[in-house]
Amino acid sequence: MKSNSRHTIKLFTYAQLGIVALFIIVVLFSTIRLTELGKILADLTNSTIPKISYAASLNTQIQNLATLTSILASSQNSPAQQLARQTIDSSLVSINESMLNDATDRQYLPTQLATLTKEINELDGLVKQRIIFQRLLNDKKDALNTNLQRLFASIRLIENSNEIENMLVEVLLLSVKISEQNRLHEIRQIELALNSLTMKLKNKLVERKLDNTILIKPLERLLFGTEGLINQKVQSLRIDGRTRGRDNFVRNLIADVASNLQYQAYVMNKESMEDAKKVNELAAQYSKLTIISGVFAVFLTLGIIYYLHQRIVLRLVSLSSQVSVASKTPEAVINIDGNDEIARLADTFSLYLERVKEQESALLNMTLTDPLTGIPNRRAFERKLSETIELAMRNKWAVTVILIDVDYFKLYNDHYGHAGGDACLRLVASELNKTLLRQSDFCGRFGGEEFICILPNTGAEAANVICETLRYAIEELKIPHVKSTINDYVTISLGASTLTFNHNSDLTKEILILEADKALYQAKAQGRNRSCFSHFNSGNFSLK
Numbered sequence: 295m296k297s298n299s300r301h302t303i304k305l306f307t308y309a310q311l312g313i314v315a316l317f318i319i320v321v322l323f324s325t326i327r328l329t330e331l332g333k334i335l336a337d338l339t340n341s342t343i344p345k346i347s348y349a350a351s352l353n354t355q356i357q358n359l360a361t362l363t364s365i366l367a368s369s370q371n372s373p374a375q376q377l378a379r380q381t382i383d384s385s386l387v388s389i390n391e392s393m394l395n396d397a398t399d400r401q402y403l404p405t406q407l408a409t410l411t412k413e414i415n416e417l418d419g420l421v422k423q424r425i426i427f428q429r430l431l432n433d434k435k436d437a438l439n440t441n442l443q444r445l446f447a448s449i450r451l452i453e454n455s456n457e458i459e460n461m462l463v464e465v466l467l468l469s470v471k472i473s474e475q476n477r478l479h480e481i482r483q484i485e486l487a488l489n490s491l492t493m494k495l496k497n498k499l500v501e502r503k504l505d506n507t508i509l510i511k512p513l514e515r516l517l518f519g520t521e522g523l524i525n526q527k528v529q530s531l532r533i534d535g536r537t538r539g540r541d542n543f544v545r546n547l548i549a550d551v552a553s554n555l556q557y558q559a560y561v562m563n564k565e566s567m568e569d570a571k572k573v574n575e576l577a578a579q580y581s582k583l584t585i586i587s588g589v590f591a592v593f594l595t596l597g598i599i600y601y602l603h604q605r606i607v608l609r610l611v612s613l614s615s616q617v618s619v620a621s622k623t624p625e626a627v628i629n630i631d632g633n634d635e636i637a638r639l640a641d642t643f644s645l646y647l648e649r650v651k652e653q654e655s656a657l658l659n660m661t662l663t664d665p666l667t668g669i670p671n672r673r674a675f676e677r678k679l680s681e682t683i684e685l686a687m688r689n690k691w692a693v694t695v696i697l698i699d700v701d702y703f704k705l706y707n708d709h710y711g712h713a714g715g716d717a718c719l720r721l722v723a724s725e726l727n728k729t730l731l732r733q734s735d736f737c738g739r740f741g742g743e744e745f746i747c748i749l750p751n752t753g754a755e756a757a758n759v760i761c762e763t764l765r766y767a768i769e770e771l772k773i774p775h776v777k778s779t780i781n782d783y784v785t786i787s788l789g790a791s792t793l794t795f796n797h798n799s800d801l802t803k804e805i806l807i808l809e810a811d812k813a814l815y816q817a818k819a820q821g822r823n824r825s826c827f828s829h830f831n832s833g834n835f836s837l838k
């Protein structure tokens with residue numbers, strides 16, 4: 295019962311807590327989702343994007359390295375080689391630094407870079423060798439040219455030396471051809487041709503009885519043997535070939551590293567695109583869920599508000615209007631359904647109004663009752679008379695008013711004392727009320743030792759009978775009255791007036807009382823313990 299009685303407060307509290315909880319859930323849900331989204335975005339911006347950036351930077355540096363190694367490979371002198379090498383070294387340092395700063399796990403890149411550095415060193419060594427050999431070759435060519443010029447000068451001193459000169463010119467041309475030739479087998483053929491030419495030259499010199507040792511041997515030394523021009527050229531070609539091969543190898547290696555980096559960049563790019571797509575999808579999903587949960591929360595809140603409105607507000611409004619009506623209309627009933635505080639409040643209001651009505655009625659009774667005798671007082675008589683006259687006029691009834699006075703009551707009081715007088719009045723009042731038979735008849739105390747009766751729908755004849763019945767009843771009470779000069783017992787005198795015509799005014803009431811009073815005066819005057827009557831109509835009434 296106690297829990298029932300607190301039902302509305304609980305309901306209201308739960309509803310409030312429900313709304314608060316609902317909004318906390320929605321806010322928490324949104325915050326969690328946004329935090330997750332933030333983490334993914336942070337990962338994307340802090341990790342993936344820098345990785346892509348590093349990969350792009352590394353790729354550019356590696357591509358530059360390919361150009362630099364080409365420059366190194368094609369260096370024709372030491373300054374150019376050294377410049378290219380320094381640039382390559384600083385580029386490698388920069389690549390290594392980029393690699394250290396890069397968070398990406400590049401498993402093979404350090405190994406590849408180490409190999410690349412080693413290969414670049416090899417290439418650099420070959421380039422250096424090639425430059426040396428080139429220089430030696432040039433020196434050899436210069437020495438050969440000097441030697442040939444000396445030979446030409448010596449041969450010109452010999453008579454009929456045209457054939458030998460021609461042979462020397464041929465040697466010069468073939469040696470020049472060697473410098474320009476880049477194919478080994480061609481050089482070998484030129485070598486064979488030079489061999490035969492030098493042999494022929496030697497024979498010619500022998501034929502001319504000239505010492506070929508001084509003339510031809512230096513030329514042969516310059517052309518053939520390990521230090522000769524041909525061998526130098528062959529060596530130079532070999533180193534050149536090795537340099538080109540190493541250069542190609544290094545560039546292929548760089549291309550491998552670059553394609554590896556490009557592939558990693560492609561993978562990272564793809565991953566970041568997938569991450570971005572995922573973030574996009576998640577953001578759309580989260581915003582959808584947040585909107586749905588927000589709308590749900592709003593509708594639920596509206597539902598709770600509507601329910602509270604129906605359950606509490608409307609019932610309170612109804613209670614208020616019912617209380618307002620009930621306080622003005624005595625018959626109105628307060629009725630609120632349910633078994634909660636509001637229903638209990640309605641019951642309390644009902645009880646309170648009932649109590650007020652009871653008290654009102656008790657108060658009214660008190661104001662309309664004579665405290666001594668317990669019968670209606672003069673105010674009650676005034677009311678009853680007005681009602682009776684109204685009813686009588688509507689129904690065309692006759693109305694009789696009887697004014698009653700206890701005979702010699704002053705003497706009674708003086709003899710039996712005031713308390714005795716009171717007791718006598720109570721007995722008389724009770725007897726008068728008992729004697730009036732009709733429910734609709736009225737008997738009240740008019741004041742002092744006077745009583746007054748109203749007899750609705752009672753004509754003059756009936757009134758006469760009733761007056762006599764009343765007078766006889768009091769006399770029969772046999773209340774001793776030793777001081778009365780007319781009887782041994784208490785007696786009463788009665789004056790009655792009967793109205794038998796329509797006359798709707800306050801004057802009617804006054805006239806009835808006045809006529810009754812006159813009749814009473816007459817009864818007193820005629821010797822007391824009797825009844826006198828006044829019957830009147832249409833303003834024309836007579837006293838009997």
Ligand SMILES: Nc1nc2c(ncn2[C@@H]2O[C@H](COP(=O)(O)OP(=O)(O)OP(=O)(O)O)[C@@H](O)[C@H]2O)c(=O)[nH]1
Pocket residue numbers: 666699700701702703704705707711712713714715716719741742743818822
């Ligand atoms: N004990 C008592 N006496 C009352 C009460 N009201 C009026 N009386 C007395 O009733 C007496 C009325 O006296 P009077 O008006 O002279 O009339 P009476 O003595 O009855 O004389 P008549 O009417 O001429 O027979 C007074 O002495 C009043 O004091 C009451 O409530 N109790």
